[in-house]
Amino acid sequence: MSEEKKTPQGAEKPIEPSAPAEGAQLPAQEAETAPKAEWLPEEQTAEAAVAEDAAENEAEPEEDSLSAEREPNKSPRHTFGSVLSSQKLRRRGISTVFTAVFLAAVILLNVVVSMLSSRFPSINLDLSAQKTNSLTQDALKVVDAVKLPTTITILGPETDVRDNVLYSGYGFNYSQVAVLSDKIKERNSNITVKYVDLDKNPTYASELGETNLTAGCVVVSTEKRHRVLQITDLFSQQTDYTTGAASTYSMVGTALASAISQVNSEKLPVIAFATGHEEIYDTTALQSVLKNASFETVSFNILTQEIPANAQMVMLASPATDYTPQELKKLDAFLENSKLAADRSLLITFYPSQEALPNLSSFLKEWGIEVPRAVVVERDQSRVAQSDASFILTKTNVDSTITLNSDSTQYDNVVMPQSSPINLLFTSRGGVTTHALAQSYDTSYLVDSGSTEESVKNAKQQAYTTVALAQKNLSLDGTVYKQNVIVAGSSPMFAEGVINASAYGNGKYVTDLARYATGETDSNTGILVMPVQTNQVDINLSQAASVILGFGVFTVLIPLCVLAAGFVVFLKRRHL
Numbered sequence: 001m002s003e004e005k006k007t008p009q010g011a012e013k014p015i016e017p018s019a020p021a022e023g024a025q026l027p028a029q030e031a032e033t034a035p036k037a038e039w040l041p042e043e044q045t046a047e048a049a050v051a052e053d054a055a056e057n058e059a060e061p062e063e064d065s066l067s068a069e070r071e072p073n074k075s076p077r078h079t080f081g082s083v084l085s086s087q088k089l090r091r092r093g094i095s096t097v098f099t100a101v102f103l104a105a106v107i108l109l110n111v112v113v114s115m116l117s118s119r120f121p122s123i124n125l126d127l128s129a130q131k132t133n134s135l136t137q138d139a140l141k142v143v144d145a146v147k148l149p150t151t152i153t154i155l156g157p158e159t160d161v162r163d164n165v166l167y168s169g170y171g172f173n174y175s176q177v178a179v180l181s182d183k184i185k186e187r188n189s190n191i192t193v194k195y196v197d198l199d200k201n202p203t204y205a206s207e208l209g210e211t212n213l214t215a216g217c218v219v220v221s222t223e224k225r226h227r228v229l230q231i232t233d234l235f236s237q238q239t240d241y242t243t244g245a246a247s248t249y250s251m252v253g254t255a256l257a258s259a260i261s262q263v264n265s266e267k268l269p270v271i272a273f274a275t276g277h278e279e280i281y282d283t284t285a286l287q288s289v290l291k292n293a294s295f296e297t298v299s300f301n302i303l304t305q306e307i308p309a310n311a312q313m314v315m316l317a318s319p320a321t322d323y324t325p326q327e328l329k330k331l332d333a334f335l336e337n338s339k340l341a342a343d344r345s346l347l348i349t350f351y352p353s354q355e356a357l358p359n360l361s362s363f364l365k366e367w368g369i370e371v372p373r374a375v376v377v378e379r380d381q382s383r384v385a386q387s388d389a390s391f392i393l394t395k396t397n398v399d400s401t402i403t404l405n406s407d408s409t410q411y412d413n414v415v416m417p418q419s420s421p422i423n424l425l426f427t428s429r430g431g432v433t434t435h436a437l438a439q440s441y442d443t444s445y446l447v448d449s450g451s452t453e454e455s456v457k458n459a460k461q462q463a464y465t466t467v468a469l470a471q472k473n474l475s476l477d478g479t480v481y482k483q484n485v486i487v488a489g490s491s492p493m494f495a496e497g498v499i500n501a502s503a504y505g506n507g508k509y510v511t512d513l514a515r516y517a518t519g520e521t522d523s524n525t526g527i528l529v530m531p532v533q534t535n536q537v538d539i540n541l542s543q544a545a546s547v548i549l550g551f552g553v554f555t556v557l558i559p560l561c562v563l564a565a566g567f568v569v570f571l572k573r574r575h576l
Helices: 028-033 042-058 061-070 080-084 087-119 137-144 158-162 175-187 204-208 252-264 284-292 325-335 358-365 453-457 506-518 543-574
Strands: 150-155 191-196 218-221 226-229 235-239 246-250 270-275 296-301 311-317 344-349 375-378 388-393 415-417 432-439 444-447 465-476 479-488
Touching: 137 175, 137 252, 150 175, 150 252, 158 175, 175 191, 175 252, 218 252, 226 252, 252 284, 284 296, 284 506, 311 325, 311 506, 325 344, 325 358, 344 506, 479 506
Parallel strands: 150 191, 270 296, 270 311, 311 344, 344 479
Antiparallel strands: 150 218, 218 226, 235 246, 375 388, 375 444, 388 415, 432 465, 465 479
């Protein structure tokens, strides 16, 4: 028997390497350090590789760190799948997708809103202080009532109109014409808007029969008639001679509505302005107000021409020379015209400095009216305008038997500068009745060429008639029509800057007076065009504060804040 080798006590028996059992797997740590068993079959080698990858994926972070400490020279393996599945990349991907989606949504929203605002202009907010890009309620009523196909033709390239190129040097916001025309077209499908460039279409004016068309004019037309709005009908500019400041006014909305009303009216009452006697006051502003109220105005020389046959009112605007008997016979024949089945009126205005007009004075006395050569002055400063005692505020609708408007209410702030007093010689005689349409307050008095400081101090205070009416009825075929002679003591009440000033009620008063004089009692016809100041200053700011606000805040501070915010966001996102 051979002797067995013995191991010393306390010593471990060395373990000889042996091949692993079939199907057995090495621990993960040993698998990494163990040499590859090249002698294993290919199937077992593949299974070992799969087991190795699974062990790597299931290993905890602590084990990875321990492995890294044990083998500092060995770099971790990064597969393409592990890179794609990393949390950092996922965060970056989600952020990029979110940013792209947000930008796409903003762009899409901008496109949709732009398309909707072009299709539906009314959704655009009017941020102007005076709401000059919005239509008034009166204008909306006119637009809604349109039944005939109506065309608004804006003379100028559309791009120049919308970009405020036209009349930009005057401070006019001409794009209002396009904005409000679009809103009018949207509200009523019977109304269309088009643009005509006179440089490309020079025959347009001759085809229309107009000779004074220029870029910026607007032509509103129907099959009945057309109306031309000059630039002065759309915008105006006034200068304060005390301060030198220029104020810009817009009448675009009401002017367009007025023209639409006029071209759609079945009939336009005709008012004829007599010339030939060196009339003191220009009637351009008055004619513009009447046109906007759906009246048609014409001019004629009363000495050489006949009164237009279709005229319902004739106006004598403060003549400086007297009328001949032949001219006065024309006026009598006009008032008694049996062929004109309508009310007809004669309107005469006066001014205190006029020369004596004996023939015209005799004519008026037959109608019970006399106009002394004096001026009405107001002692109560609360009843004057512009701090001028001769710019008196007057009471209207003082005769309850004559109603100019439907509700018979007072007109607010009707001013009659430098008005002559009017005496009513009788109440009723020979079929003629007289009425006071407007009066001064009982704190007024008269001043004439013979007045002295003492006489003015002790002058009698009373109410004086400033607008008078003499009326006679005319029966034709069983219908009663009115013959009216209306006398206004103040010519300046019809002048530019008074009749169309928003501070005064002269425009509405004169419009209703003309409607009454022609029998057109429907106050819904036409529209009163009132200017709205577009450059009104509503914030008082010193020059130093303006520099601080403009340069310091908007030019420096806000851009720096935006830059700092962007830098902070960059740093935070860099460490995601």
